[in-house]
Amino acid sequence: MTDSSGSYLVPLGELSGAAFDSIGAKAAHLADLTRAGFPVPEGVVLTTAAFDRFLEANGLGPESAPEAIKAAALPMEVVDAVLAAVASLGDGPLAVRSSGIAEDLVDASFAGQYETVLDVRGAEVTLAAVKRCWASSFGSGIAAYRPAQGQDPRRMAVLIQRLVPAEAAGVAFTANPVTGDRAEIVVSAVRGLGERLVSGEAQPDEWIVRSQEATCTAAPEGAITASRALMVAELARAVESHLGGAPQDVEWALAGNDLFLLQARPITALPERIEWQAPSPGAFARHLRLGEWLGDPVTPLFESWLLSRLDNRLYANFRQIAGVTAPQPPSVIVHGWYFASLDFVPSSPAGMLWMMLRHVLPKALVHPRRVAVSNPATARFGVEIFVREWRDELLPRYQRVVDQAAGSVEQLAPDELIRLIEDLAAVAGDYFTSITIVAGFAWKAELPLASFYREHLVSLIGSSYQRLLGGLPDLTLVPPNYAVVSLDWFHPTLGEYGLNLAMDEAEMEARRVRVVAERRQAETEARAALAAEPKLLTRFERLLATAQRFAAIREEQVSDLTLAWPVLRRAVLRLGAVLVERDILEAPQDAFFLQHEELLEALGAGQARDMRPIVADRRRQWERQRRLTPPLIIGETTMLVRKMAEMERAFRPEAAIARGGSHGLPASAGRATGPVRVIRSPEEFDRLRPGDVLVAPVTTPAWTPLFTRAAAVVTDTGSLAAHASLVAREYGLPAVVGTGDATSRLADGTMVTVDGNTGVVEVHP
Numbered sequence: 001m002t003d004s005s006g007s008y009l010v011p012l013g014e015l016s017g018a019a020f021d022s023i024g025a026k027a028a029h030l031a032d033l034t035r036a037g038f039p040v041p042e043g044v045v046l047t048t049a050a051f052d053r054f055l056e057a058n059g060l061g062p063e064s065a066p067e068a069i070k071a072a073a074l075p076m077e078v079v080d081a082v083l084a085a086v087a088s089l090g091d092g093p094l095a096v097r098s099s100g101i102a103e104d105l106v107d108a109s110f111a112g113q114y115e116t117v118l119d120v121r122g123a124e125v126t127l128a129a130v131k132r133c134w135a136s137s138f139g140s141g142i143a144a145y146r147p148a149q150g151q152d153p154r155r156m157a158v159l160i161q162r163l164v165p166a167e168a169a170g171v172a173f174t175a176n177p178v179t180g181d182r183a184e185i186v187v188s189a190v191r192g193l194g195e196r197l198v199s200g201e202a203q204p205d206e207w208i209v210r211s212q213e214a215t216c217t218a219a220p221e222g223a224i225t226a227s228r229a230l231m232v233a234e235l236a237r238a239v240e241s242h243l244g245g246a247p248q249d250v251e252w253a254l255a256g257n258d259l260f261l262l263q264a265r266p267i268t269a270l271p272e273r274i275e276w277q278a279p280s281p282g283a284f285a286r287h288l289r290l291g292e293w294l295g296d297p298v299t300p301l302f303e304s305w306l307l308s309r310l311d312n313r314l315y316a317n318f319r320q321i322a323g324v325t326a327p328q329p330p331s332v333i334v335h336g337w338y339f340a341s342l343d344f345v346p347s348s349p350a351g352m353l354w355m356m357l358r359h360v361l362p363k364a365l366v367h368p369r370r371v372a373v374s375n376p377a378t379a380r381f382g383v384e385i386f387v388r389e390w391r392d393e394l395l396p397r398y399q400r401v402v403d404q405a406a407g408s409v410e411q412l413a414p415d416e417l418i419r420l421i422e423d424l425a426a427v428a429g430d431y432f433t434s435i436t437i438v439a440g441f442a443w444k445a446e447l448p449l450a451s452f453y454r455e456h457l458v459s460l461i462g463s464s465y466q467r468l469l470g471g472l473p474d475l476t477l478v479p480p481n482y483a484v485v486s487l488d489w490f491h492p493t494l495g496e497y498g499l500n501l502a503m504d505e506a507e508m509e510a511r512r513v514r515v516v517a518e519r520r521q522a523e524t525e526a527r528a529a530l531a532a533e534p535k536l537l538t539r540f541e542r543l544l545a546t547a548q549r550f551a552a553i554r555e556e557q558v559s560d561l562t563l564a565w566p567v568l569r570r571a572v573l574r575l576g577a578v579l580v581e582r583d584i585l586e587a588p589q590d591a592f593f594l595q596h597e598e599l600l601e602a603l604g605a606g607q608a609r610d611m612r613p614i615v616a617d618r619r620r621q622w623e624r625q626r627r628l629t630p631p632l633i634i635g636e637t638t639m640l641v642r643k644m645a646e647m648e649r650a651f652r653p654e655a656a657i658a659r660g661g662s663h664g665l666p667a668s669a670g671r672a673t674g675p676v677r678v679i680r681s682p683e684e685f686d687r688l689r690p691g692d693v694l695v696a697p698v699t700t701p702a703w704t705p706l707f708t709r710a711a712a713v714v715t716d717t718g719s720l721a722a723h724a725s726l727v728a729r730e731y732g733l734p735a736v737v738g739t740g741d742a743t744s745r746l747a748d749g750t751m752v753t754v755d756g757n758t759g760v761v762e763v764h765p
Contacts, residue, residue, distance in 0.1 A: 007022075008053070008081035009044055009045070009047070009081040010045050010047060011044050012027070012034045012042070012043045012159075013035065015028070015035075022047050022049065023099060023157045024098070024156060024159075026263060027157055030043075032243075033261060038239065041161045042089065042161065044159075044160050045157050045160075046078075046157060048155045048156065048157050050158075051158075053075055054074060054075060054134065069134050069138055070132065074130075074131070082130055085126070089162055091121075092162060092163065094161065095116070095117070095164075096130060097114075097161070098133040098136060099156065100137060100155070101155050101156070114136045115135070116133075118163060118193060119163060134158070165255050166192060166194065166260075167191070167256070168192070168223040168228070168253070169193055169254065170194055171197065172187045172250045173249055173250075173267060174237055174239075174248045174267075176208075178744060179629050179744065180274055180628075181274070181629075182273060183211070184210050185236055186206065187208075187232050188204040188206055189204055189228075190202045190204050191223045194252075202221060203221070204218070206747055206750075207224070208745060209233035214229040214230050216763045217745045217746055217750065218676075218763070219751075220750070232254075239264045246267075248266060248267060251263040251264075276630055277334070277634065278339070279332050279334065280332060281636065282341060282343040283633060283634070283637065284340060285340055286337055286631075286632055287632050288719070290331070290340065290487055291717060292718055293486060293700055294488060294698065294717075295485075295680075295716065297335070298337070299592045301572065301592045302487075302490060304597070305425075306487075306489055309425035310432055311330040312429070313425070313429025313430060313433065314429055314433050315327075317429070317430065321363070321367075321370055321374070322363055323364075323371070324374055335625055335628055336628075337628070339635075342633075369382035370382055379441055379444050386438050394430060394434050395431075397427065398430075398560070398563055401427045402567060405420050405423070405424055405564070405571075406566070409574070412571075412574075415603075418575075420567075421572070424567060428561070432561060434557070438553060438554075438557055439558050441550050442726075449543045449546075449547040450465050452539070453465035456530070456536060456540075460529040461526060464666065464756070471512055471515035478702070480494040482495075483701045483704075484562045485703070487562070489565060489568050492682075497683070499686070507708055508731075515732035523544070555726045555727065575599065576592075579599075579603070579608075585615065586612050594614075598611065629716075631740060632717070632738065662714075662736075663759055663761075664714070664738045664739035665719065665737050665759050666736060666757055666759035667725035667735040667736060667756060667759075668725060668733055668734055669729075669734065670712075670756050671755050672734045673711070673753040674692055675692055675693065675748075675749050675751055676693050676695050676747065677689070677692040677695065678743050678746065678747070679695070679706070680696065685705075685706060690709045691711050692709065694709075694712070695714045695742050695743055697717065697743055698716065699718070707727055707731045711734075712734040712756070713754075714735070714752075715737045715738070715742065716738075716742055716743050717740075719738060735756050746763070750764075751763075752764065
């Protein structure tokens with residue numbers, strides 16, 4: 001198309017080989033995609049030559065105000081070009097959009113900085129919309145953006161297209177912009193025009209598309225179906241492929257059955273590609289052992305000191321008790337996240353035979369009942385020994401060592417503080433060993449009850465065996481001074497946050513009365529159903545008594561695991577304060593971002609290096625790693641991994657496997673519907689409102705006050721013996737644990753139904 005200017009107006013379909021500096025990056029991308037056959041709405045480009053002519057005719061320059069641009073007159077040849085554009089596109093509504101020469105580049109998107117005007121009708125309104133686009137390149141936001149990107153964004157073309165009468169519109173990212181996962185496409189959708197999404201007027205539906213499966217993680221708008229999400233994802237992936245394979249941010253619109261491509265630009269600031277590969281042979285899980293207490297990546301000092309001591313003490317005790325040798329390594333850290341080894345028993349028959357003959361059998365000949373606890377099938381014969389040891393010896397010793405340390409920590413010199421930490425880590429490791437045996441027996445007792453219920457009772461009385469385990473212990477909250485959100489000593493205890501977390505005592509008692517009544521009703525129903533089968537009834541009573549007793553013991557024992565943590569934190573902070581005085585660190589808490597050997601070196605007599613730049617880099621890396629969503633298991637599919645999957649299936653009804661939505665382990669019976677509230681730390685506790693569904697990485701005792709507000713609980717990690725499971729049962733809250741990625745898949749405000757009977761979290765459309 002030509003006009004009196006000669007080069008002011010060019011149709012998108014005729015822009016073969018056009019330079020970015022004459023039509024802008026946005027128009028150039030769309031021109032390329034139009035030529036390739038993508039469904040781009042018909043349009044024309046008012047080139048940068050028209051913009052230059054406009055500035056020249058009005059004597060405007062780089063420092064002109066946006067208001068001056070809007071008020072200036074258009075030269076007649078530019079007016080003619082715009083009128084020709086309107087005439088070529090017909091009488092329907094138009095979209096007038098900026099196309100800056102520095103816009104939509106790989107390292108500079110300028111997203112949201114330039115103007116877009118929709119539903120433009122008629123010549124006069126189109127002329128005004130063009131000037132609005134030009135004026136936006138002189139705004140204050142652009143002035144601030146320009147130095148950061150090293151680009152000159154003032155020269156601009158304008159894209160004029162037919163407006164798609166969209167029933168739904170949105171964006172699609174061909175890589176997850178939060179996690180960096182290139183295998184996922186994230187589709188956001190709103191009803192009507194996409195401007196409602198861009199402006200923040202509407203909260204969009206969110207879909208995750210992976211391997212031709214679309215999963216809805218939020219649906220406040222109900223804008224599209226799964227099939228439409230797959231259609232959008234297919235278009236976005238085709239655009240990415242055509243543009244060279246770089247991840248793309250694609251704008252789209254749906255009108256009837258027609259899908260249109262509105263824009264494509266590279267995703268800027270995408271997290272690095274993450275591969276979750278085990279650094280050593282074998283299988284590793286992040287939701288077992290210490291992983292049940294770690295909902296964040298670990299800090300360097302915890303990894304290299306306290307975590308190492310706890311791991312080593314645990315396996316030293318296992319070897320002493322039952323001759324079980326420690327896996328090498330006992331755990332690994334991948335992208336900052338903890339994974340426990342699943343190879344604590346040999347996977348080969350020959351290896352198992354050697355361990356039994358060389359290590360286990362000699363122990364069994366001397367202490368058969370103590371060795372029995374190492375095998376789930378025989379653990380019941382020896383667990384009572386360890387219950388007595390915990391109550392009579394270990395807990396009193398732990399309390400005594402902690403009390404002595406608390407009384408001296410403020411007066412000790414650095415070398416004495418180091419010895420204090422080592423002593424506390426050793427006794428904490430002994431206590432954790434006891435937890436794995438005594439509290440860990442809770443799931444070993446629960447599994448046969450679940451299997452029995454599934455085989456003999458579910459067809460007669462329905463529901464879930466979990467009703468039999470609700471309202472058992474008199475729940476005692478862990479005191480705030482040693483209630484922790486994570487075993488990583490970097491995180492303050494609940495008491496240090498100074499939060500007002502008063503719980504409604506009347507509400508707590510009402511819930512307890514209701515849950516106890518439901519449990520007793522379930523017991524009555526089960527006994528009535530088995531009355532005609534005396535042998536089955538006797539077996540049921542034995543399984544029930546054992547499971548109920550150890551469900552109560554588990555929470556009682558676990559509540560004291562972190563007795564030492566306030567003193568451990570205080571000791572590290574005192575060491576950090578010494579390094580601040582020596583001008584090695586900026587603040588005492590920076591000590592948590594040193595490696596153990598670095599800390600010892602810095603505390604030594606020699607001249608230590610300045611660790612502040614290293615600490616700053618590690619903090620930034622840790623914050624990036626917090627945004628990742630690690631899998632529950634990495635490494636090889638071993639015999640033990642398959643065995644774990646089989647045990648989990650025993651807890652989950654068959655119907656849950658085939659249903660849609662997020663899946664985890666059914667941890668506390670019941671169903672509840674409410675809006676999602678993703679809570680990651682105590683700083684966010686006050687965001688949880690009564691009736692919300694609490695979605696968290698993990699819930700340790702510090703999270704218990706939230707359970708009186710929540711309608712249900714969903715966690716990324718955890719097991720049936722985890723804190724979230726048992727406390728949820730005490731409060732009568734439906735709970736699903738071990739979902740792997742609920743905090744990243746479920747968005748705040750999304751309405752979900754949590755089914756604690758089946759382990760399914762259903763997203764409402």
